[in-house]
Amino acid sequence: MNSLPSTALIAASVLLPLLYPLLALRGVWRGALRALLPLLPLPALVLALLSASPWTLELPWLVLGSTWMLDELRRSFLLLTALLWSTAGLYAAGYLGAEQLRRFCVFWGFTLAGNLGLVLAGDMASFYMFFTVMTFAGYGLVVHEGSDRACFAGRVYLVMALIGEMALLAGFLLAFRAADSLLLADVAAAITTTGTDGWLIAALFLAGFGVKAGLPLLHFWLPLAHPVAPTPASAVLSGAMIKAGLLGWLLTLPIGESGWAPWGQFLMVLGFVGSLGAVLPGALQRDPKTVLAWSSISQMGLMAVLVGAALAAPGHAPLLVPLIALFALHHGLAKGCLFLAVGLVLPASRVLRLLLWLLLALPVVSLLGLPFTSGALAKGVMKDTLLALPGLPLGSQLPLLLQAATLATLVLVARYAWLLWRQLQPGTVATARWAGWALAVLCSAVLFWYLPGVG
Amino acid sequence: MSLTALLPILALLSSLLAAVVIFALPESSHRLRTLVNLLAAVLKLAIVAAMTWGVFRGVDFSVSFTMLPGVNFMLRADALAMLFAGLSAVLWLLTTIYAVGYLEDSPNRSRFFGFFSLCVASTMGIALAGNLFTFFLFYEMLTLSTYPLVVHRGTEKALQAGRNYIIYTLGGGVVLLLGIVWLHGLAGDLAFRETGHFQGVDPSLHGQLTLIFVLLIAGLGVKAGMFPLHGWLPQAMVAPAPVSALLHAVAVVKAGAFGIVRVIYDIFGIDFAYRQGLLEPLAWLAAFTILYGSVRALSQIDLKRRLAFSTISQVSYIILGVTLFGPLGTVGGLVHLLHQGIMKITLFFCAGNYAETLGVHRVDELDGAGARMPATSIAFTAAALGMIGVPPLAGFVTKWTLGAGALAAQMEWAVLILLLSSLLNAAYFLPIVYRLWFLPVAAPWPEERRWGRLETNAWLFWPPLVTMLMLVLVGLLAPTVVSPLSWAQLIAVRMYLP
Numbered sequence: 001m002n003s004l005p006s007t008a009l010i011a012a013s014v015l016l017p018l019l020y021p022l023l024a025l026r027g028v029w030r031g032a033l034r035a036l037l038p039l040l041p042l043p044a045l046v047l048a049l050l051s052a053s054p055w056t057l058e059l060p061w062l063v064l065g066s067t068w069m070l071d072e073l074r075r076s077f078l079l080l081t082a083l084l085w086s087t088a089g090l091y092a093a094g095y096l097g098a099e100q101l102r103r104f105c106v107f108w109g110f111t112l113a114g115n116l117g118l119v120l121a122g123d124m125a126s127f128y129m130f131f132t133v134m135t136f137a138g139y140g141l142v143v144h145e146g147s148d149r150a151c152f153a154g155r156v157y158l159v160m161a162l163i164g165e166m167a168l169l170a171g172f173l174l175a176f177r178a179a180d181s182l183l184l185a186d187v188a189a190a191i192t193t194t195g196t197d198g199w200l201i202a203a204l205f206l207a208g209f210g211v212k213a214g215l216p217l218l219h220f221w222l223p224l225a226h227p228v229a230p231t232p233a234s235a236v237l238s239g240a241m242i243k244a245g246l247l248g249w250l251l252t253l254p255i256g257e258s259g260w261a262p263w264g265q266f267l268m269v270l271g272f273v274g275s276l277g278a279v280l281p282g283a284l285q286r287d288p289k290t291v292l293a294w295s296s297i298s299q300m301g302l303m304a305v306l307v308g309a310a311l312a313a314p315g316h317a318p319l320l321v322p323l324i325a326l327f328a329l330h331h332g333l334a335k336g337c338l339f340l341a342v343g344l345v346l347p348a349s350r351v352l353r354l355l356l357w358l359l360l361a362l363p364v365v366s367l368l369g370l371p372f373t374s375g376a377l378a379k380g381v382m383k384d385t386l387l388a389l390p391g392l393p394l395g396s397q398l399p400l401l402l403q404a405a406t407l408a409t410l411v412l413v414a415r416y417a418w419l420l421w422r423q424l425q426p427g428t429v430a431t432a433r434w435a436g437w438a439l440a441v442l443c444s445a446v447l448f449w450y451l452p453g454v455g
Numbered sequence: 456m457s458l459t460a461l462l463p464i465l466a467l468l469s470s471l472l473a474a475v476v477i478f479a480l481p482e483s484s485h486r487l488r489t490l491v492n493l494l495a496a497v498l499k500l501a502i503v504a505a506m507t508w509g510v511f512r513g514v515d516f517s518v519s520f521t522m523l524p525g526v527n528f529m530l531r532a533d534a535l536a537m538l539f540a541g542l543s544a545v546l547w548l549l550t551t552i553y554a555v556g557y558l559e560d561s562p563n564r565s566r567f568f569g570f571f572s573l574c575v576a577s578t579m580g581i582a583l584a585g586n587l588f589t590f591f592l593f594y595e596m597l598t599l600s601t602y603p604l605v606v607h608r609g610t611e612k613a614l615q616a617g618r619n620y621i622i623y624t625l626g627g628g629v630v631l632l633l634g635i636v637w638l639h640g641l642a643g644d645l646a647f648r649e650t651g652h653f654q655g656v657d658p659s660l661h662g663q664l665t666l667i668f669v670l671l672i673a674g675l676g677v678k679a680g681m682f683p684l685h686g687w688l689p690q691a692m693v694a695p696a697p698v699s700a701l702l703h704a705v706a707v708v709k710a711g712a713f714g715i716v717r718v719i720y721d722i723f724g725i726d727f728a729y730r731q732g733l734l735e736p737l738a739w740l741a742a743f744t745i746l747y748g749s750v751r752a753l754s755q756i757d758l759k760r761r762l763a764f765s766t767i768s769q770v771s772y773i774i775l776g777v778t779l780f781g782p783l784g785t786v787g788g789l790v791h792l793l794h795q796g797i798m799k800i801t802l803f804f805c806a807g808n809y810a811e812t813l814g815v816h817r818v819d820e821l822d823g824a825g826a827r828m829p830a831t832s833i834a835f836t837a838a839a840l841g842m843i844g845v846p847p848l849a850g851f852v853t854k855w856t857l858g859a860g861a862l863a864a865q866m867e868w869a870v871l872i873l874l875l876s877s878l879l880n881a882a883y884f885l886p887i888v889y890r891l892w893f894l895p896v897a898a899p900w901p902e903e904r905r906w907g908r909l910e911t912n913a914w915l916f917w918p919p920l921v922t923m924l925m926l927v928l929v930g931l932l933a934p935t936v937v938s939p940l941s942w943a944q945l946i947a948v949r950m951y952l953p
Contacts, residue, residue: 061935062847064855064933064934129847132845133846143893146893151893173870174862176859176862177863
């Protein structure tokens with residue numbers, strides 16, 4: 001094991017958000033609850049930045065015998081999770097009123113702990129545990145506003161999430177039998193050699209994580225739940241938590257194993273269905289947050305296409321997986337910025353207003369993949385890679401489909417920008433809200449220049 | 456008499472003597488009675504802890520003497536006995552503390568605590584019984600000593616429930632006795648033995664043995680609340696909360712489940728039972744009971760009744776586990792004996808707190824109770840999530856082990872039952888949690904009482920918090936050597952690898 005990230009830092013990454021809800025026990029600690037919101041993911045952020053080489057930490061006394069680890073793939077997801085939760089936390093500190101602040105912070109802490117923990121999990125039990133904690137605690141964020149719409153969305157969210165959880169539990173149990181090991185790293189090989197059981201396991205993982213990732217037909221909860229949550233919660237739901245489903249796929253599906261080409265083709269088709277199918281319902285929305293939720297379904301569709309491609313072309317998986325991580329990182333940060341922008345106001349001064357629109361435009365052009373943005377990098381590499389790979393399913397239609405997907409992105413982002421233009425009103429909001437949003441935009445913009453170091 | 460023979464007797468006597476002293480004390484000497492109660496509970500815990508350590512080290516605690524020719528009274532502490540004895544001793548201390556607060560100003564406390572202690576003594580006897588005869592003795596003693604607790608309030612409803620309880624349990628007792636006597640006639644006095652007695656038995660006896668098996672399981676199934684013998688359980692909810700906690704989490708239902716474990720493993724032997732095809736019908740019945748209890752729980756408005764149907768469902772997890780042929784299933788079933796006890800007692804403590812503090816008995820009166828009683832509600836929430844199987848809580852460890860056991864035994868359908876049951880658990884527990892935390896207080900509390908700084912009486916406040924901590928720790932630290940899971944693994948190893 002590498003000695004660089006100390007065990008204390010690893011423990012703090014998960015324990016800080018996990019123990020943070022204890023501050024809600026006394027009313028007088030309200031101030032600390034609010035002040036700590038942006039600081040909770042910082043140990044994880046430091047961990048992501050410091051972990052130059054992969055490490056593994058064995059915790060044989062925990063749950064069913066845990067293994068925590070950080071490799072390149074997890075590092076990229078950890079970076080996204082920590083950055084987005086941190087900026088959204090800052091934003092939340094300036095967003096939340098005094099009412100039910102404590103309840104919100106409790107769920108925020110648990111959801112964050114789950115989201116960070118699942119990235120670090122190296123074994124099935126830990127992954128399932130953190131994933132479940134995130135799912136259950138996330139409910140509290142969705143229904144926080146207490147409106148009828150929020151409660152309905154919360155119910156749909158919970159029912160679908162629970163069914164997803166059961167699929168995952170069944171999948172993990174079967175994978176455990178097949179692999180005779182709890183390690184996630186052993187899953188892919190085990191389900192490839194175990195025959196029909198392997199197909200069932202793969203299907204369970206595909207569907208179970210598909211609920212979180214908004215795969216078509218499993219997506220119903222998403223356009224309901226993402227918009228009704230308080231804005232900072234929407235940002236982490238659509239930017240970071242949705243990616244947990246993607247990470248789940250990458251860690252459990254038999255990527256890199258041969259014989260799964262039909263599955264790859266199926267997932268690619270499903271991905272394009274999501275990517276293109278989200279346009280029409282998305283474009284008809286009047287609430288910018290709902291448009292963004294549909295846009296998330298559309299973008300996750302593209303990531304599903306990439307996962308499908310990795311299944312279909314196992315030889316190229318080592319190339320595709322980092323690309324997927326890059327795409328997730330890019331989309332998570334950009335989408336987070338767009339969500340946070342919905343809760344802003346127009347400043348009085350003309351110069352500031354101009355600056356606001358300029359900054360607002362940054363994640364928009366990034367999502368569209370214009371030059372010098374992380375989006376250009378992610379989508380450019382995606383196109384080049386997919387079109388260059390020989391023998392992919394949908395081969396001859398791929399260029400057309402990818403162009404259509406670009407157009408779909410454009411339509412949804414334009415609709416969002418138009419609605420935001422109409423909606424933003426003059427006024428004042430807390431400085432923390434501005435700071436959180438600006439920091440998120442900064443991260444999203446800087447990402448492009450930082451990325452060569454990551455890849 | 457050596458220490459190894461003395462300790463099992465002391466474990467029994469500590470509560471038996473306490474019962475005698477408490478019956479003798481006048482109603483008014485509240486403090487002395489509490490002192491005797493707590494001293495006895497702590498003493499018993501110490502004895503059980505010492506014996507557990509001994510059993511872990513391989514010490515054989517046993518004592519036996521002849522009652523009638525061919526019939527022995529026999530106490531013996533093996534690993535399985537200590538699982539049940541340990542659960543009883545720990546939860547008993549907490550329930551005693553809780554009951555002191557709960558019955559603060561009610562009449563007939565002397566009678567209550569006297570029978571309460573008799574109950575502990577019987578449970579200890581059931582745990583330590585070394586053969587079926589001794590087991591039966593204490594099993595019936597438990598029936599008789601819990602009856603006065605069920606009817607404690609003396610209302611018409613309580614008497615009715617008590618009548619029902621006694622009919623069911625005595626009926627079960629008769630069937631059990633029939634099985635025991637028949638078996639005695641066939642094979643003599645059989646001590647519990649980790650591998651059972653009937654490996655390689657003359658095939659001509661198989662028919663009779665199967666019938667005896669059915670009789671024994673049916674007799675024990677009454678207390679374990681197995682469908683269709685569960686009818687007494689929801690009705691017995693009229694008892695005071697500490698009694699419900701005790702009936703449902705530890706003593707009565709667990710006595711039934713524990714008996715079934717003894718019969719399958721230590722009389723018949725898991726291998727023989729499996730080969731005779733005795734396990735599979737029982738597994739199906741357990742699976743049905745799991746779903747039946749959950750479905751019935753969905754429609755209960757009374758909080759304690761909902762918990763009662765949940766018990767019916769959860770106790771059958773234990774039965775399902777022991778019928779899955781293989782060590783993993785055994786471990787899952789045995790560990791649930793403890794885990795379910797800890798979780799369910801937490802829920803009943805909380806239900807009692809709502810009733811005593813706010814006068815709330817119905818699920819739909821709980822709106823907004825989280826803000827008024829945060830500690831109790833946190834404990835309730837944790838226990839409810841544990842029941843659903845949310846990791847890392849106790850229920851998850853059970854569900855995972857049972858699921859892995861079912862798969863190892865090639866009984867995939869049992870996993871489906873577990874998943875369905877989890878969904879049903881969520882469907883009847885989560886709405887309560889939602890009401891606690893997300894709905895505003897709808898109406899004034901039916902009957903609110905206040906006690907100083909804490910949200911409720913201190914005697915009621917702490918027990919659910921302690922059990923909540925336990926249900927988190929037994930899950931979180933399941934692989935450590937002191938966890939129930941490790942103990943259950945120890946038992947399973949001794950059963951499958953003689």
